[in-house]
Amino acid sequence: MRVAVLFGIALLLGVLLGLLELGQPTSMIISMIVIVVLGTYLFIYPIYWEKNIRKIESYLEKRRKNPVFKLYYGMGNRIDQDVKEATEALLQKYKDPTRQALFKTLHALYEDDILRVKKDVEDIRPPQYKAYYQAIIAVEEGELEQAAELRKQVKSEWMKHALAAGIAKKAGNHEEYVTEVQKAYEKSRGMQRYVIYKQFEEDMKVV
Structure with missing residues (x-):
């Protein structure tokens, strides 16, 4: 169209x-x-750059034949089959180890398989993206000081706030958690904004 x-x-x-x-x-x-x-x-x-979540989701839904869009749409709406098929298609298409590591890490995070994340994250590049996912692992394992140190290596503002939200939630600081969720959302655009919204959707309703 x-x-x-x-x-x-x-x-x-x-x-x-x-x-x-x-x-x-x-x-x-x-x-x-x-x-x-x-x-x-x-x-x-x-x-x-789009800020309207419904428009972003509509764009992704209409282009689900593209495995990247199918992956993000599937992850956002918890469609296991879409995530599985999209990941397999992307791994088949892109043979570069760094790209494969990213897709494998996203799939492992979707399935809450931290052991797989720890294995696959080692090949992620550039370093700030590797640090971002390593920080997520640290948060999940309760290593909040380590997560905070890794957060310092991340340049993207929305990633910094997303990590801060994760750290605050793990520490039981709900007020700071909600504040950081909102900041992450405000700093993001396009598919990044979609990811943030879907990740924190329940909390975004009260932000």
Whole structure:
């Protein structure tokens, strides 16, 4: 549908510029700029910058043939079969050990299998992402000081607040937990925002 919309707009734009008689070089430049901007909005904006959870979820649901989108949609809605099939497809498609480690870690976390997470996380790159998942492991094991130290290696603001929320919850500090959940949500956009919302959905209702 989005491709059809983009094609239709490009066609109308071509007709309009022809009527304005701006000249071929100028018309081509304007057309390219408009198409790039629209293409970015229609296809990239929902993944990286969209803030509306329903729009993000709708975007993912309609594109479940793509294993990445299927994985995130499946994880967000606890559809075990989708998560399993998407993970298998991604492992088959991407042979790079660092990518495989990330998909395996996400799957293990989904299944609450910390032993598998500890094994798979070793190959994750870049270092800040490895530290993020190591911090999650530390929180699950009650090693809160270690989790706090690992958190310092994470640059992404929403990740920092998500980890702080996990640490606060494990420590029994509900007020701080709710505050950090809200901060993580506010700092995130696109699929990151979707992940945060789905992870803390029950708590987001009272935030």
